Amino acid sequence: MLTHRIIPCLDVRDGRIVKGIKFQGLRDAGDPAERASVYEAQGADELVILDVSATPEGRSTAAETVRRVRRVLGIPLTVGGGVRIADDAARLLDAGADKVACNTAAVSNPGLLTDLATRFGSQCAILAIDAAGRPDGLGWEVVTHSGKNRTGRDAVEWAREAVERGAGEIVLTSWDRDGTREGYDTALLTAISSAVSVPVVASGGAATPEHLAAALRAGAEAVLAASIFHDGDYTVSQVKAYLASQGFEVRR
Amino acid sequence: MSQPVSVIRTGTANLASVLAALERAGARPTLTDSADEVSSADRVVLPGVGAFGAAMPLLREHGLDAALVARVREGRPLLCICLGMQLLFEGSEESPGVPGLGLIEGQVTRFQGQGLRVPQLGWNQLTAGPQCQLLSDGYVYFANSFRVEHPPHGFHVALSDHGGHFVAAIERGPLLACQFHPELSGAFGQVLLRRWLDAGERPC
Numbered sequence: 001m002l003t004h005r006i007i008p009c010l011d012v013r014d015g016r017i018v019k020g021i022k023f024q025g026l027r028d029a030g031d032p033a034e035r036a037s038v039y040e041a042q043g044a045d046e047l048v049i050l051d052v053s054a055t056p057e058g059r060s061t062a063a064e065t066v067r068r069v070r071r072v073l074g075i076p077l078t079v080g081g082g083v084r085i086a087d088d089a090a091r092l093l094d095a096g097a098d099k100v101a102c103n104t105a106a107v108s109n110p111g112l113l114t115d116l117a118t119r120f121g122s123q124c125a126i127l128a129i130d131a132a133g134r135p136d137g138l139g140w141e142v143v144t145h146s147g148k149n150r151t152g153r154d155a156v157e158w159a160r161e162a163v164e165r166g167a168g169e170i171v172l173t174s175w176d177r178d179g180t181r182e183g184y185d186t187a188l189l190t191a192i193s194s195a196v197s198v199p200v201v202a203s204g205g206a207a208t209p210e211h212l213a214a215a216l217r218a219g220a221e222a223v224l225a226a227s228i229f230h231d232g233d234y235t236v237s238q239v240k241a242y243l244a245s246q247g248f249e250v251r252r
Numbered sequence: 253m254s255q256p257v258s259v260i261r262t263g264t265a266n267l268a269s270v271l272a273a274l275e276r277a278g279a280r281p282t283l284t285d286s287a288d289e290v291s292s293a294d295r296v297v298l299p300g301v302g303a304f305g306a307a308m309p310l311l312r313e314h315g316l317d318a319a320l321v322a323r324v325r326e327g328r329p330l331l332c333i334c335l336g337m338q339l340l341f342e343g344s345e346e347s348p349g350v351p352g353l354g355l356i357e358g359q360v361t362r363f364q365g366q367g368l369r370v371p372q373l374g375w376n377q378l379t380a381g382p383q384c385q386l387l388s389d390g391y392v393y394f395a396n397s398f399r400v401e402h403p404p405h406g407f408h409v410a411l412s413d414h415g416g417h418f419v420a421a422i423e424r425g426p427l428l429a430c431q432f433h434p435e436l437s438g439a440f441g442q443v444l445l446r447r448w449l450d451a452g453e454r455p456c
Binding site: 001002003004005040045067070071073074075076077093094095096097098099118119120121122123124168169197198199221222249251 | 276368374395413441
């Protein structure tokens with residue numbers, strides 16, 4: 001049986017890990033390659049690197065970071081941030097990524113997903129959706145540009161369309177929960193994971209192993225978390241032991 | 253001493269991971285699209301690429317199809333990964349009408365099942381048959397929408413389950429073909445790569 005994946009996420013800028021609340025107030029949390037090795041040794045099933053730099057110089061630094069991480073990392077690596085055209089993805093794959101995630105660029109140009117799936121396969125074309133509750137409380141809308149832009153677009157509809165266009169996996173971040181440590185938005189997870197057949201990865205808001213279990217119960221195939229691991233609150237193996245005790249299949 | 257391995261350049265996807273894992277396993281990998289090299293090299297890796305229908309013309313263009321067929325018939329060391337394994341078969345539902353290398357009888361088909369997540373992305377349990385020399389039980393990483401459902405004749409087989417059993421890997425001497433990604437399967441994958449490299453050692 002396929003096991004549930006635990007995926008630490010490294011937000012990286014200028015070759016260093018940063019993590020902040022709602023992408024603001026970034027603070028340094030270490031070297032990506034060192035952290036990557038630690039997480040693999042703890043039993044991480046995959047690693048995500050999110051390039052949060054905004055400049056062309058930052059982008060080339062990101063490719064170098066991917067190269068350094070790849071040399072030491074023996075588990076799958078997804079890289080996101082700044083993927084606007086298929087050639088951007090090719091550069092990251094050449095550097096050592098196994099999967100590439102796109103977000104804002106796919107919202108403005110959904111054909112990007114088809115390009116990625118045709119050229120590299122759907123299993124390589126990951127869509128990141130940032131979603132926030134609508135002001136009227138009815139459903140969720142897609143937000144872009146690190147939350148600055150509320151598109152008005154229904155998140156469930158967008159997930160469906162993206163899968164039709166070739167997305168092979170959805171990393172779903174609750175903009176309302178990201179960095180809050182209040183737990184994932186489980187209603188959002190259930191809405192999206194029951195609307196599509198591809199795996200959905202929960203992201204944004206986790207602070208305890210119970211939060212991760214709640215996301216899996218809500219329909220997520222995998223859970224992504226950052227600060228819960230970076231701050232040393234829990235190791236990946238502690239989280240997996242808890243999930244196993246709750247009856248979830250995990251690799252141990 | 254590090255062993256030379258020729259890795260077939262099959263497109264951009266994931267090659268860096270294959271090269272890095274072989275280096276960590278103690279090999280010295282180089283990329284090639286030369287039929288001569290695929291024929292003469294001590295060890296060859298055919299890694300996974302995007303789509304069945306795109307990969308076969310690439311192999312044919314460089315005459316690599318014939319070189320690979322000869323290698324398999326002669327029982328020389330070859331490691332096929334993901335799509336690389338599927339190409340050994342006669343064809344795939346992914347690309348109807350495109351013949352594979354045809355070394356093994358059978359078709360590659362899409363995962364089917366109510367509520368089944370496709371692609372299969374993640375770690376699944378590998379159960380190796382008792383005759384397997386290289387493969388053993390453990391967790392390995394998959395990223396695939398298509399698979400071989402029925403074990404082929406003439407190979408030792410390891411199975412996994414995703415909406416029913418499917419062929420996770422096959423081996424015969426120094427021929428190892430994995431639907432999963434040994435290069436992404438952590439410590440387990442490293443041990444498997446090491447075993448395959450050693451299986452490729454010719455007696456002095």
